Amino acid sequence: MLEALGDPTRRTIFELLGAGPRSVAEIAGDLPVSRPAVSQHLKVLRDAGLVASTAMGTRRIYAVDPQGLAAIRGYFDQFWNQALAAFAQAAENPPEEKT
Amino acid sequence: MLEALGDPTRRTIFELLGAGPRSVAEIAGDLPVSRPAVSQHLKVLRDAGLVASTAMGTRRIYAVDPQGLAAIRGYFDQFWNQALAAFAQAAENPPEEKT
DNA sequence: GCCATCGGAAAGCCTAGACTTACCGTTCGT
DNA sequence: ACGAACGGTAAGTCTAGGCTTTCCGATGGC
Numbered sequence: 001m002l003e004a005l006g007d008p009t010r011r012t013i014f015e016l017l018g019a020g021p022r023s024v025a026e027i028a029g030d031l032p033v034s035r036p037a038v039s040q041h042l043k044v045l046r047d048a049g050l051v052a053s054t055a056m057g058t059r060r061i062y063a064v065d066p067q068g069l070a071a072i073r074g075y076f077d078q079f080w081n082q083a084l085a086a087f088a089q090a091a092e093n094p095p096e097e098k099t
Numbered sequence: 100m101l102e103a104l105g106d107p108t109r110r111t112i113f114e115l116l117g118a119g120p121r122s123v124a125e126i127a128g129d130l131p132v133s134r135p136a137v138s139q140h141l142k143v144l145r146d147a148g149l150v151a152s153t154a155m156g157t158r159r160i161y162a163v164d165p166q167g168l169a170a171i172r173g174y175f176d177q178f179w180n181q182a183l184a185a186f187a188q189a190a191e192n193p194p195e196e197k198t
Numbered sequence: 199g200c201c202a203t204c205g206g207a208a209a210g211c212c213t214a215g216a217c218t219t220a221c222c223g224t225t226c227g228t
Numbered sequence: 229a230c231g232a233a234c235g236g237t238a239a240g241t242c243t244a245g246g247c248t249t250t251c252c253g254a255t256g257g258c
């Protein structure tokens with residue numbers, strides 16, 4: 001899931017969609033890559049559950065999927081708490097010379 | 100910054116460190132890759148501001164950098180709010196046939 | 199002082215995947 | 229019904245980068 005956002009182009013697309021739904025052509029218009037490339041990226045993002053599409057005539061309107069975004073936030077929130085706990089423990093138990 | 104977490108191996112390392120600080124050899128011991136590979140990943144994570152290292156004798160103890168983690172959480176929180184706003188607006192203004 | 203251990207650096211290989219061009223199916227407008 | 233626009237698919241190319249092996253500097257123990 002985070003792998004999908006690892007690619008800069010894909011992240012840009014995701015951020016574009018964050019500002020509001022867009023068609024494929026509109027997205028491609030704001031990017032330095034061809035339209036098929038955008039299509040491929042959208043497929044990855046869709047498979048990752050980060051965006052969703054709705055058909056409007058011949059156009060496909062893409063938008064960020066709140067579920068996916070929430071999942072990511074949840075992941076980092078959990079991670080944050082875990083890291084905090086680790087910090088607290090590290091503060092108490094001074095690091096050993098040899099584990 | 101998210102590019103650093105895009106790689107599965109690197110994300111695994113990051114998650115390992117989330118459970119507590121570790122030396123390079125210890126990290127490599129839990130992974131199916133060689134130690135130099137871990138070193139390279141740690142360099143990337145360090146450059147991304149996601150981990151920090153402290154020297155302990157000949158060992159380097161790596162730990163997640165709270166700053167970096169907080170930055171990521173901030174990014175997604177901001178994104179979340181932005182997406183919410185976009186949703187609200189999309190709900191009001193029904194999508195046009197042509198933009 | 200010497201040896202062992204730990205970890206980063208350099209060089210090279212090799213695959214994943216990002217991008218392009220070309221093509222085709224679908225849907226709408228007239 | 230026909231043409232145009234939109235978008236997904238296929239095939240092929242090419243580079244980024246992940247991994248390995250090798251080597252070296254630095255620190256600590258004995």
